[in-house]
Amino acid sequence: MKWLQYTLSISLIVISFTPTYHGMEIIGGHEVKPHSKPYMASIQIYDMTIGHYVHNCGGALIERRWVLTAAHCKSSELTRVVLGAHSLKWNEKSQQKLAVKKQHSHSQYNENKHANDIMLVELSSEAKINKYVNLLKLPADKGADVEPGTRCTVAGWGATKPNSNFASDLLQEVDLTVVDRKICNYIYRGNLNITEDMICAGDGQGKESAYKGDSGGPFICKGVYKAIVTAGPDIPNANQPGIYTLLSKKYLAWIAKVIGVQTYNMTAEELY
Known part of the structure; x- marks a missing residue:
């Protein structure tokens, strides 16, 4: 239901573009079990x-x-x-x-x-x-795409609050949902082209995000290493998912x- 609401909110709202940044942090996540990753x-x-x-x-x-x-x-x-x-x-x-x-x-x-x-x-x-x-391990599926709606996990030591420049002391993680490329391209229209070598993901509420210091971290879907944290909005935005580099063929x-x-x-x- 959350995914449906997220999709509908994107299609109904006129979205103003917020510049993306390099360097992501975990927002709204939680501490991982020590040394579990x-x-x-x-x-x-x-x-x-x-x-x-x-x-x-x-x-x-x-x-x-x-x-x-x-x-x-x-x-x-x-x-x-x-x-x-x-x-x-x-x-x-x-x-x-x-x-x-x-x-x-x-x-x-x-x-x-x-x-x-x-x-x-x-x-x-x-x-x-x-x-x-x-x-x-790198994906054994020869770089297969990730279906929209798939729940994936990102982990990192990035800051845990918006506009903070301080890394988290403890490793954090957050679960996010993959967004359809057509929707993502509509959101970033005229400013960024979401190619087949990229995927988008968010939580649809602007509360959870891979957001500074977490760039480059692994994006894992159903236990498989699928992408790399790339970019996102300056401030967590329900209508603007983050961008990830897909480990394509x-x-x-x-x-x-x-x-x-x-x-x-x-x-x-x-x-x-």
């Missing part, structure tokens, strides 16, 4: 003004040396990835803090259009797999190519 990664940058690392984006560990995130999370600042965390405030024994070797953003990433907003972060050393740190091929090439080069160097 061992694939979650906190991508952090070194803040010179305060003298320590701060959370910038989320991501998912897909291989021992690779974290998948959003291209707009790329930073020229000193960057590291923290795995095995529940609290970012406390130096938990479960945490692994790894330096970043290289950031591989998609060559056709377009910031204004939110197109190809996908990036692989190559770690300087392998993550140690255990009960606190584990891999999130072309992106799965891109991931395989990047990881494959890097693995091949590393092996060749070791041989010589």
Whole structure:
């Protein structure tokens, strides 16, 4: 019923466009069971003004040396990835803090259009797999689409209140509903084209949202890793769902190519 109300409200209301932003946060969610999502990664940058690392984006560990995130999370600042965390405030024994070797953003990433907003972060050393740190498998369905009305989950350490610049200490999650592309394109008409490589999702009430600091995090539907948090409205809006980069066939091929090439080069160097 909520989904029907959401659809009707969109079709009946004349919607004014609110600019989207890069950097999302969990609004209206709840704390996850500690270490129940061992694939979650906190991508952090070194803040010179305060003298320590701060959370910038989320991501998912897909291989021992690779974290998948959003291209707009790329930073020229000193960057590291923290795995095995529940609290970012406390130096938990479960945490692994790894330096970043290289950031591989998609060559056709377009910031204004939110197109190809996908990036692989190559770690300087392998993550140690255990009960606190584990891999999130890429979809085995060759990038199949997600049906409108499907309930999916987003997790992250983004701020929990609108207009806040402070990351959440504890990992949060929220459930959202996938919105039909035709409806989403109507909402963003003239400002953004929702392509077949994107999906939209929201709660229809403007109370729950992947919203700052949660960009790049995994969007999981029925237990399957389906998309990456990309963008959303400046303030949670019942009539404006967030945008996610679908792990489509072309992106799965891109991931395989990047990881494959890097693995091949590393092996060749070791041989010589």
